Amino acid sequence: MKGYWRYYVVADALFYDLEYTSGTISMLGFLLLFVTSFSYIRRNFFEIFYYAHIIGIIVAIIFACIHEVLCFVYFIPVVILWVADRAWRSYQSWYIPVVPIQISPAVRKTEKQEGIVRVLFDHGKLARQYHPGQYVFIATAKKGKAWCKWQFANWHPMTISEVFRGTRGTSSFTAFSSNSSVIDEAITPIEEKKMGTLEPTTHEAALPVNAADDKPEMPIPSAEEDDNASTLNTVYLRRRGAAPSLSSTDSSNMVASLHIKALGGFTRDLLNHADQNEPLYFKVDGPYGPRLEYQDYKALSCFAAGIGITPAMTLIKDCVERRSAGVSTVITHHIQLVWVVRYSDEVKAFAEQIDYWRERAHASLLPITLDLTVYVTREPLGEDNLPGFDKTVYGSRPKIAQCLDTIPEQKSVFVHTCGSDQFMTNVVNQAVSRKWDYHHETFEF
Ligand SMILES: Cc1cc2nc3c(=O)[nH]c(=O)nc-3n(C[C@H](O)[C@H](O)[C@H](O)COP(=O)(O)OP(=O)(O)OC[C@H]3O[C@@H](n4cnc5c(N)ncnc54)[C@H](O)[C@@H]3O)c2cc1C
Known part of the structure; x- marks a missing residue:
């Protein structure tokens, strides 16, 4: 109020000098966090909640430190934790090889229900880190336009719905893609593969049989035996993974699936994509979540x-x-x-x-x-x-x-x-x- 008492100008109560102005802006940053935290905003406008929190906290911290330098001492531990977390997540999502294999509608959208899309991917470290019940964060971006990559700021948690153990050290599925540059892999819809724009492949080519597989205890169907041999044969993957001889593999690669219900903007886009021909960047960060005993x-x-x-x-x-x-x-x-x-x-x-x-x-x-x-x-x-x-x-x-x-x-x-x-x-x-x-x-x- 000191600013106001000087000239009796209302604005001076908030913007009298640098100290006042920075304090006011910092408070507005915190207010933004508070207002957008209400469950109505969180549940119905998640992206507003999410981006408002990032912008709000940056503004609040910077201006709080300008307002009072000692605020730096309060904020530095949490900032260090946040930066370390971001660095670890960035490492996981950009440097651990993830090869998307297939994106396809598991249940098509009807008038009654929203539809479910299934994403299959091969993850370079999953076999060593994963426990049943855990989830990953995923981000996707349309390929082609540089600005589309801003979508990598938008990560969505998705629980792994199935893992297929027993894949080998390098990605088993590069043959499915026209451009297997590991992290910048494009998911290509099934139709395109069926039209033959990609290299032809069989399951034997995609998943070479290890020496240890000579006498698998579970019957493993050949590509010809399965109806879906032209796409990805998950029955085949499941049974291969179940063969005991494969469980001893020291590969850290693992194929996993996500089942994603098309509830809002991001998930609906993904389902729509499953029927279109646009290539898609796909990134995975995780797994996270407790180990359930x-x-x-x-x-x-x-x-x-x-x-x-x-x-x-x-x-x-x-x-x-x-x-x-x-x-x-x-x-x-x-x-x-x-x-x-x-x-x-x-x-x-x-x-x-x-x-x-x-x-x-x-x-x-x-x-x-x-x-x-x-x-x-x-x-x-x-x-x-x-x-x-x-x-x-x-x-x-x-x-x-x-x-x-x-x-x-x-x-x-x-x-x-x-x-x-x-x-x-x-x-x-x-x-x-x-x-x-x-x-x-x-x-x-
Ligand atoms: C640990 C965990 C595991 C999940 N596993 C699955 C799964 O296996 N399959 C599945 O279909 N869904 C799963 N979800 C839900 C999924 O994350 C949301 O449905 C999805 O993010 C919705 O995004 P949207 O833009 O399509 O919908 P929106 O309409 O934007 O949001 C719908 C709901 O999802 C929440 N949400 C939106 N974006 C995010 C985000 N980035 N992070 C967290 N929550 C968000 C919102 O609060 C809202 O309640 C999981 C969520 C969590 C927290």
């Missing part, structure tokens, strides 16, 4: 809603594969999955994986039971049991407590849940009331 519990119970199924997919696959290979340190012998979807179409995106679990569980060395139920909430007239599931319930939601009561091992259960806040709260409350350990993964900030 489900294997120390006799039962694993996964509750998922919609696309929140992705972390459960990797947990269940990991458990089934390790039990079926006879890994005795995994004591989990009962897996329950309760999945709530709005329309049965969504299930198709994961049908192949569920078949694979069944197949592996059937031939497992250690006993394992799968109890898979899907709730289809917006198809009240449905009757058929969806393939791969023990039970399909139409037109209603699960009663969480009743579902948990059916688990045969009531003393040693690990609960995992991912979905809307309300759904997860119900599951977590039930787990807590039974004194069970749990993990919930939130997809909405």
Whole structure:
């Protein structure tokens, strides 16, 4: 107020001299952070929230230090942490080789539901760093125009929905691309490959058989045996990865998939891209997220809603594969999955994986039971049991407590849940009331 009292000019209360002006601008920077943090902005205009935070904090810190030099002491530790984090992420996303393999619609958009796109990529370090349930940040940019690269400032978290173990040291998929420059790789839509604009390839060429593969225990289909031989054969990858002889490979490469629901601008663009011919830059930063020690519990119970199924997919696959290979340190012998979807179409995106679990569980060395139920909430007239599931319930939601009561091992259960806040709260409350350990993964900030 000293500035105002001098000449009684209102503006002087805020901009009297450099000290006043810098203090005012710094406060506006902090106000920007505060206002854009409200959940309405975060959930509906995420990019405004995100960029406002970057701009707001830079402005606030610089002008706070001009206002009072000692502020520097308060800010420097967090600035160092932030810069170190950015440096580590930049290293991961720009220098660890990631080769995108395929982007394709897993479920096409219809009037009823948004559509799901599947992205497959080969990551240079994933085999050494990845644990089931973890996620990566991805960024994409259209190829061709330099300005499009600003999109690399926009990173989206996506859970890895499946990993295919047993790939070899160098990328197995360079033959799929016309220009395999590792990080500046263009994803090329399937149609283009089918039209023959790329080098022809077979699965044998893409995935040469190692010497160790001479006697695989799992039947591995040849390219000719599979319907999708002209594109990427994930059935083939899955079975190769499951062959025990391959698990000893010291390669750090791993093929992984993401299943992405087209909910907003970024994800819808990705789905649209799957049907177009534009090449796309694709970058990955990660993996991140905790290591979930489900294997120390006799039962694993996964509750998922919609696309929140992705972390459960990797947990269940990991458990089934390790039990079926006879890994005795995994004591989990009962897996329950309760999945709530709005329309049965969504299930198709994961049908192949569920078949694979069944197949592996059937031939497992250690006993394992799968109890898979899907709730289809917006198809009240449905009757058929969806393939791969023990039970399909139409037109209603699960009663969480009743579902948990059916688990045969009531003393040693690990609960995992991912979905809307309300759904997860119900599951977590039930787990807590039974004194069970749990993990919930939130997809909405
Ligand atoms: C740990 C984690 C794992 C996830 N895994 C998957 C997955 O496997 N499959 C999937 O389809 N979705 C997943 N999501 C959600 C996915 O990140 C968002 O749906 C996506 O970023 C939406 O972007 P958009 O521009 O298309 O939609 P928008 O309309 O901009 O946003 C839709 C919602 O996503 C949130 N969101 C938007 N951008 C970001 C961002 N950069 N970072 C964090 N949240 C954001 C918003 O708060 C909003 O609630 C995951 C989210 C998190 C936090």
